Amino acid sequence: MISNKPILEFQDLHVHFPIHAGVFLRHVGDVKAVDGVSLKVMDGETLGLVGESGCGKTTTGKAVVRLAPPTQGKIVFHPREGNPVDLVSLDRAGMRPYRAEIQMIFQDPYSSLNPRWSVGDIIAEPLTVHEPGLSHAERDDRVAWLLEKVGLTGEQAHRYPHEFSGGQRQRVGIARALATRPRLVIADEPVSALDVSIQAQVINLMQDLQEEFGLSYLFIAHDLSVVEHISHRVAVMYLGNIVEVGPVETINDAPIHPYTRALLSAVPLPDPRPGRPERIRLQGEPPSPLNKPSGCPFRTRCPHAIASCAESIPPLVEVTPGHEVACPVMLDQASRSRG
Amino acid sequence: MTEKQKPLLQVRDLRTYFNVEGQTAKAVDGVSFDIRENEVFGLVGESGSGKSVTALSVLRLIPNPPGDIVGGAIHFRGESLLDLPWAEMRKIRGNRISMIFQEPMTALNPVFTIGFQLIEGIRLHTGCSKDEAEVKAAEMLDLVGIPDGLRRLSDYPHQFSGGMRQRAMIAMALSLTPNLLIADEPTTALDVTIQSQILELMLEMRTKTDGASILLITHDLAVVAETCQRVAVMYGGKIQEISEVIPLFEDPKHPYTQGLLKSLPRPDQGKVRRLPTIPGIVPSILHMPPGCKFADRCPERFERCDREEPELREIEPGRFCRCHLHDEEGRS
Numbered sequence: 001m002i003s004n005k006p007i008l009e010f011q012d013l014h015v016h017f018p019i020h021a022g023v024f025l026r027h028v029g030d031v032k033a034v035d036g037v038s039l040k041v042m043d044g045e046t047l048g049l050v051g052e053s054g055c056g057k058t059t060t061g062k063a064v065v066r067l068a069p070p071t072q073g074k075i076v077f078h079p080r081e082g083n084p085v086d087l088v089s090l091d092r093a094g095m096r097p098y099r100a101e102i103q104m105i106f107q108d109p110y111s112s113l114n115p116r117w118s119v120g121d122i123i124a125e126p127l128t129v130h131e132p133g134l135s136h137a138e139r140d141d142r143v144a145w146l147l148e149k150v151g152l153t154g155e156q157a158h159r160y161p162h163e164f165s166g167g168q169r170q171r172v173g174i175a176r177a178l179a180t181r182p183r184l185v186i187a188d189e190p191v192s193a194l195d196v197s198i199q200a201q202v203i204n205l206m207q208d209l210q211e212e213f214g215l216s217y218l219f220i221a222h223d224l225s226v227v228e229h230i231s232h233r234v235a236v237m238y239l240g241n242i243v244e245v246g247p248v249e250t251i252n253d254a255p256i257h258p259y260t261r262a263l264l265s266a267v268p269l270p271d272p273r274p275g276r277p278e279r280i281r282l283q284g285e286p287p288s289p290l291n292k293p294s295g296c297p298f299r300t301r302c303p304h305a306i307a308s309c310a311e312s313i314p315p316l317v318e319v320t321p322g323h324e325v326a327c328p329v330m331l332d333q334a335s336r337s338r339g
Numbered sequence: 340m341t342e343k344q345k346p347l348l349q350v351r352d353l354r355t356y357f358n359v360e361g362q363t364a365k366a367v368d369g370v371s372f373d374i375r376e377n378e379v380f381g382l383v384g385e386s387g388s389g390k391s392v393t394a395l396s397v398l399r400l401i402p403n404p405p406g407d408i409v410g411g412a413i414h415f416r417g418e419s420l421l422d423l424p425w426a427e428m429r430k431i432r433g434n435r436i437s438m439i440f441q442e443p444m445t446a447l448n449p450v451f452t453i454g455f456q457l458i459e460g461i462r463l464h465t466g467c468s469k470d471e472a473e474v475k476a477a478e479m480l481d482l483v484g485i486p487d488g489l490r491r492l493s494d495y496p497h498q499f500s501g502g503m504r505q506r507a508m509i510a511m512a513l514s515l516t517p518n519l520l521i522a523d524e525p526t527t528a529l530d531v532t533i534q535s536q537i538l539e540l541m542l543e544m545r546t547k548t549d550g551a552s553i554l555l556i557t558h559d560l561a562v563v564a565e566t567c568q569r570v571a572v573m574y575g576g577k578i579q580e581i582s583e584v585i586p587l588f589e590d591p592k593h594p595y596t597q598g599l600l601k602s603l604p605r606p607d608q609g610k611v612r613r614l615p616t617i618p619g620i621v622p623s624i625l626h627m628p629p630g631c632k633f634a635d636r637c638p639e640r641f642e643r644c645d646r647e648e649p650e651l652r653e654i655e656p657g658r659f660c661r662c663h664l665h666d667e668e669g670r671s
Contacts, residue, residue: 052530052531052532052533053501053530165620165621167620168620195385195386195558195621196385196558196559196560196599196602196603197385197598197599197602197616197617197621197636198620199602200602200603200604200614200615200616200617201616201617201618203604203614204613204614204616207612207613222530222531224531224606225561225603225604225605225606226604228604228606229604229606229611229614230604248606252606252607262532263531263532266531266532266534266535267531267561268531268534268535268538268559268561268562268564268565269561269564269565269605269607270560270561270563270564270588270600270603270605271564271588272563272564272565272567272584272585272587272588273585273588273589279535279539281535281536281539282532282536285500285502285503285533
């Protein structure tokens with residue numbers, strides 16, 4: 001069940017990667033991968049984070065588990081027991097107790113599993129770290145139970161990753177993430193590498209597990225139709241900023257930000273009949289996060305851009321409950337048409 | 340179905356096998372289809388279905404060993420490609436039939452400029468002077484939407500973004516006005532907004548050049564729906580269904596096609612909680628079932644499916660399906 005309590009809060013998160021150049025390796029600039037993201041993941045929900053390559057969605061996810069170092073801002077996690085804690089302020093040792101509760105699933109089921117380890121060892125590793133008290137027999141039981149939970153069999157624990165297909169490997173990755181009884185799973189493009197017929201199986205599995213264990217997902221993907229299927233809420237990211245966030249129905253039926261509209265309109269539909277509304281054509285390609293335009297990051301490709309868009313990064317403004325948009329131009333239009 | 344047109348490309352009973360650790364992998368096993376003049380034909384399937392090997396076979400680009408075209412015939416404008424001497428085949432490649440690949444970064448040579456690679460192909464096939472070729476190359480870049488083409492000729496592939504590289508590949512492929520363009524997953528590595536630009540460009544370029552036919556290879560049914568006129572669905576090295584695109588999506592005949600279409604998330608059609616799935620996994624190419632290749636995942640499977648492989652037969656004018664449900668005997 002989705003509660004109204006957050007499990008994770010990004011507060012003005014920045015992840016900048018410095019660039020050093022020249023003989024003295026002077027600091028010449030920053031890649032602003034994540035540039036002021038504020039976002040909440042509610043307990044028990046799936047928050048979809050979509051955007052094109054280079055928009056910072058993966059870095060946002062990685063920042064939670066410290067695979068990317070935040071340079072500014074907070075990531076507040078609400079653990080099972082105790083008070084909310086800012087993960088950014090913790091050191092390695094301080095972070096460890098929370099790692100069991102936050103797990104990650106990766107895109108590529110081929111490179112995220114160690115080919116020299118049996119699948120059983122891969123799934124058992126997090127248990128040896130987080131539950132060192134388990135006996136061998138208990139650990140084996142848990143591994144077999146996890147394998148069955150993800151639709152494999154306990155006997156397959158002795159096999160190696162190369163003996164599995166892509167979809168089965170992704171199931172192993174999911175079993176490993178579930179081993180520590182997490183509450184929040186960061187899923188970074190978990191089905192992008194899978195064939196269509198397998199993709200649906202893995203999506204269903206993730207939904208079943210969410211129901212059974214009350215998991216929260218931060219579901220990061222570029223495929224809008226997948227994100228819209230699995231998510232309760234969707235956040236759209238462009239060049240390091242969230243441009244729109246809202247309930248999935250609102251984002252799908254009544255998007256407001258020009259980028260969200262263009263993105264939705266570019267998605268091909270498996271329906272060859274004529275009568276699809278005219279495409280919003282975006283000119284050009286996203287600028288590099290190294291040379292971010294001033295003000296609104298989307299203004300260089302936006303069909304509605306006006307001079308004032310260059311001034312400052314527009315803040316997210318709530319339009320209807322839960323639906324926030326970072327575009328003063330469209331909001332202005334909307335309020336004027338309402339009279 | 341319109342009047343009978345003479346096909347541009349005719350593939351008959353194509354068999355391309357690979358030798359894998361002493362075993363024979365039948366990557367393409369008896370594939371037949373036609374591509375008409377001025378047509379966008381889709382070849383859709385999941386990984387390992389044999390769609391890319393089919394395309395490479397048409398250009399005779401199968402690495403031998405381990406692969407070999409062991410049977411069948413490929414006729415291009417009446418000429419048998421499999422019987423051509425190597426030198427003649429080279430004249431067709433890039434000139435009459437050209438190809439664009441999924442990963443433009445690996446298809447372009449990183450140590451030569453875009454201009455060098457474009458001009459090389461143009462000069463090789465037309466024998467024109469370097470200056471003429473350069474003008475033509477710059478024109479092509481402008482045509483595919485890379486502004487300031489002449490100056491960009493001296494750029495290296497890494498200076499282009501992913502979308503621009505794919506545009507450059509299209510410029511290269513179309514610079515000699517081929518009759519057939521084979522596009523193997525041309526937009527799979529690109530973002531959606533760039534994907535729609537590139538697909539639109541490919542279709543638009545057909546009218547700007549001399550109306551080439553396109554063989555579009557993809558795993559993405561939505562891309563097929565938006566670009567193709569006819570489509571063949573491949574599974575297990577065989578074509579399972581061929582149809583005009585609208586009937587295929589409205590009334591798919593083969594259980595595999597039906598399953599694929601149902602398993603796509605369709606947020607535009609309202610929310611469903613669970614996606615229907617195709618159970619199981621694609622069988623290994625070395626251990627294909629003896630009967631229907633889809634039998635062990637098929638919800639309609641009956642006894643005959645395991646015993647006997649169905650033929651690809653025309654069940655309605657222009658619609659072909661490889662399934663026992665659609666022949667005279669049916670379920671008997």
